[in-house]
Amino acid sequence: MGIFETVVLAILQGITEFLPISSSAHLxxxxxxxxxxxxxxxxxxxxxxxxxxxxxxxxRNELQRMIVGWVTTGFTSAPNEDGRLSWLVAIATVPAVIVGLLGQDYIEANLRSTLVIAITTIVFGIVLGVSDRCKPHRGSLTEMTVALALAIGMAQALALIPGTSRSGITMTAALFLGFHRLDAARFSFLLSVPLILAAAGLKVVELLQVAEGVDWFHLLLGMAVSGISAWAGIHYFLQLVDKLGMLPFVIYRLLLGVLLLLFFV
Known part of the structure; x- marks a missing residue:
């Protein structure tokens, strides 16, 4: 794989990992x-x-507060807001872990087709649009409960189906539950930390088992480019989503899904 391919794929992975537009559809x-x-x-x-x-x-600042809050008050009867948020993120992660362990082999064998990705890109794009319009979004993360976190976590488990978009489906669930767009996005991004860490860890285990050759230059280049593009994706998404809502991403998903159906199925 050349430098051009490395940069393009890393940018696609970095940006689409956090935008509600499905990384699998792009890759x-x-x-x-x-x-x-x-x-x-x-x-x-x-x-x-x-x-x-x-x-x-x-x-980093919020995660640091969450870790400190979890360590200092998370195991008490009255955890502070940061410790409580840490528990909610952990609880919301559980459904995806369970579904991943039980269903990953089936998903890999049966649901990784271009047709499935095209359909889920369109369907969950429409659902995202409906969630953004269905009710006022005023709730903040201080109003998050265990039940609501579990509901978002169960929605996140659907993202194991290619084309769904992990960030898209978690934001969709949070919007349906009445949370403000920025809080929906913030909780989605915080939820990504344990899942990406777990996914990367599993891939490391697989890598050690297959003993694949390592091209360090392209790996480090890919890691740097994906990191920079992911940071930019998060930063500009949070700036734009409160002003524009989810409609631009819904339209983009519909166009992408139709493109896949017309030319690649």
Missing amino acids: ILPSQVFGWPDQGLAFDVAVHFGTLLAVVWYF
Whole structure:
């Protein structure tokens, strides 16, 4: 894989990891359009770590407060807001972990087709649009309960189906539950930390088992580019979403899904 391919794939992974537009839908396009070979497991590990570093760095102050709050008050009868938020993120992560452990093999074998990705890109794009318009969004994360966190977590488990978009489906669920757009996005991004960490860890285990050759230059380049593009994606999304809402992303998903159906199915 050359430098150009490395940069393009890393940018796609970085940006689409956090925008509600489905990373899997985008990552199939280079191979379909240009005939690029699979980037390999080592590259997947690198770009996942890049996106993980981006979200951790962007929310470093909040994550630090959450860790301190969880350690100091999380195991008391009255945890502070930061400790409580840490527990809610942990609880919301559980459904996706369970579904991933039980259903990943089936999903890999049966649901990774271009047709499935195109359909889910369209369907969940429409659902995202409905959620953004269905009710006033005024709730903040201080109003998050265990039940609401679990509901968002169960929605997140659907993101194991390619084309759904992890960030898209968690924001959709939070919007349906009445949370403000920025709080829906913020909770979605915080939820990404344990899941990306777990996914990257599993890929490292797989990588050690297959003993794949390591091209350190391309891996480090991919990690850096994915990290920078992911940071930019988070930053500008949070700036734009409160002003524009989800409609631009809904339209984009519909166009992308139709493009996949017309030309690549």
